[in-house]
Amino acid sequence: MRIGLQIPSFTFGGPDRIGPEFGRIAREADQAGLHSLWVMDHFFQIAMVGPPEEPMLEGYSALAYAAALTEDITLGTMVTGVPYRHPGALVKTVTTLDVLSGGRAWLGIGAGWFEGEARGLGLPFPPVAERFERLEETLQIAHRMWRGDESPFNGDHYVLERPINSPPALHRPHPPILIGGGGERKTLRLVAEYADACNLFDSAELPRKLEVLRGHCERAERDHGEIEKTALTNLPDGASVEQAVDTVGRLAGLGIEHVIFSQGAGQDLADLLGAARERSAGIVPARP
Template sequence: MRIGIQIPSFTYPGGQEQIAPTFARVVREADQAGLASLWVMDHFFQIRGVGAAEEPMLEGYSALAYAAAITERITLGTMVTGVVYRYPGILIKTVTTLDVLSGGRAWFGVGAAWNAEESAGLGVPFPPVARRFEQLEETLRLAKQMWAGDESAFDGKHYKLERPLNSPPPVSRPHPRILVGGGGEKKTLRLVARYADATNLFDTPELPHKLDVLREHCAREGRPYGDIEKTALSVLTADSTPDQLQEIVGRLGEQGVDQVIFSARQPHLPNAVALLAGVAATFA
């Protein structure tokens, strides 16, 4: 069982001036503690459930590039990039750059997007959900093509690229690990089975059923279910105890999860990473 950390909040004591040093401390602690992965949300406004839209939010790939420079082992990804935020060729180039500069530690976390508020606020087109899923599948196809070194023209329904050149190529082999986020049973989990190396699901009572659905999609796609890393997103709060965290990890492991990623709502607290490090050591 592997343990990861998501940093969803940049509201720290001391205000804006303390964002960079606090984020850096948490990132270094997570790396030195031996956690498997570090994730930031790819949002531009803070999301409901974590805080008010006006609270500080860093751009995801800039934050990960900063984290790559001050870490050595921990893997790095967004949980997850909305497919509408960036042109797909540019997005794949961005993930490749992170992978090269981190020495092969990048994840490609991607999903169909959901936050219409921030898209409207920043002028990002936000098409209907059916089109967003079509765009997601084309982006996944293009990622596989570009990371295979295939520069032939890409002629999709929504995206057309005359020469999808990607130089330098990623360090990861065969490519940065692809994680598709979301638990939609008809579309999202089908795309996981067809294209992804990992799935990410919420820690809810429905999780075992979602994994059964994924298993069925894998069978239809002719894909070994065991090839896909199953990750689950849980929550680390200021009141979390070691016993509570161990219960969460043990329960999710019994359900078939390979990696538990804890969303640390107050990552700046002195014991946040230490709690996760203790759980990681217990389940190593």
Template sequence: MRLGIQIPNFTYTNGQAQLGDTFAQIAERAERAGFYSLWVMDHFFQIHMVGPAENEMLEGWSALAFAAARTNRIKLGTMVTGVTYRHPGLLVKTATTLDVLSHGRAYFGVGAAWNEQEHAGLGVPFPPLGERFERLEETLQIAHQMWKGDEKPFEGKHYQLTRPLNSPQSVQRPHPPILIGGTGERKTLRMVAQYGDGCNLFARLGKEGLQQKLDVLRGHCEALGRPYEEIEKTTLDSLKITRDGRNGSLSASAAIDLFGSLAEQGIDQAIFSLQNVEDIEAFDILATEIVPVVEKIAVAGR
């Protein structure tokens, strides 16, 4: 089993003047601790679940490029890019650039977008939900076409590309893994089965809720003739890890139990934000007591 770290919060105790140094330090510590992947949100205002909109928020793809320059092995992705924020042809170029410059470490995380506040605030059109899903599907089609090197015109309902040229091509072939965010059973999980390489589900759904989503995904895969085992199943959570599990945090043994239970359900990668991310002790515990054990946990169905 693999572990990934999400960094949703850029409001640090040493202030904005040191933000870049702190973010770089967190990325470097995550890699040294043995995390498989590092993720940032693709938002422009801080989201209400984390803090007030006015809190510091870095643009996601630029932040990943910065992290790529400070690391060597850890995979890098957005959790996830809202399809409304960037024209799909330019988005594929952006993801390809990260993959090339990081020597093949990019994930392509994408979803239908939801935060109307930042759309309105920055003047970005926010179509109705149905249209956003149509745009997401066309974006996925364009991504596959561009990463295949197919330059014939793309004529969609929302996007028209006369020459979807992508040079240089991605290092990862046939393309960076496509992770589609969201848990919608009718549209999102069907798109995962049809176009994606990974899904991301909320750990807070609990065992029964996760199993329902996985069963739905399996059904879509069967309907489309796609091997269910090809899909990387990931979860997203928020944890605090301490030596003794104080104040509602998780000790190393409790964290291992949590990740083990997810692996039993077939979760390949547990991604989580670390609430005490500025605490070096948390990374020390992960490096010495958690990651080496979790890496040996077999994932059901693998």
């Protein structure tokens, strides 16, 4: 069972404390043996965490900083909203993170949903149907660039005359692609067709989402077992190692292979999750 940590809040006591505290958490998560470290790819804080004025770091700069301070933990955004970043530049960004981290980058991506931050910063935010079209084209471009295909790409939304990607990524065959979201008609279909991992919320709907994904894999003639099933969850303040282990066991019983805990403001989960990782070593996810 893999265990990861998401850091969605940077309210560490002032701008001068953000770098040291974020760096400390990244190092401790790495030293605790956690598999993955994630930051949100948002520019404003999201409402379920705090007000938009709360501190928010740009995701890939934050991950590059974390990469320099860590050795083994993998690094990704949960997840990049596709309208915010041109796909050619996004693939170059993730490839750079992968090269400089020694092959530890993920491409976490989704259609995007936070219109308020897009409008606030003047970023494009097309209607939902177009965002999914752009997401699929971005996934196609990523696969082409990571296999070294420099031929022109002429999509409905993106045109790339010569998508060079040098140096190539270190992770083989490419940095794993994780698609976030549980949309049953579009998002999970794209997981089945293009992704190496899905990310779903820990909710009562989780078993049905996994079953829908299985159906999309069958239609795409894709081996369901090739896709890593990840779930984002959290722990209450003051939670114990036993509560973390119980959460891992419950999600493993549903077929989740990689549990990512979101660290709330005021929480400090790296060491606790490291202990839970050791206690969960024998937990094998179910194969629903």
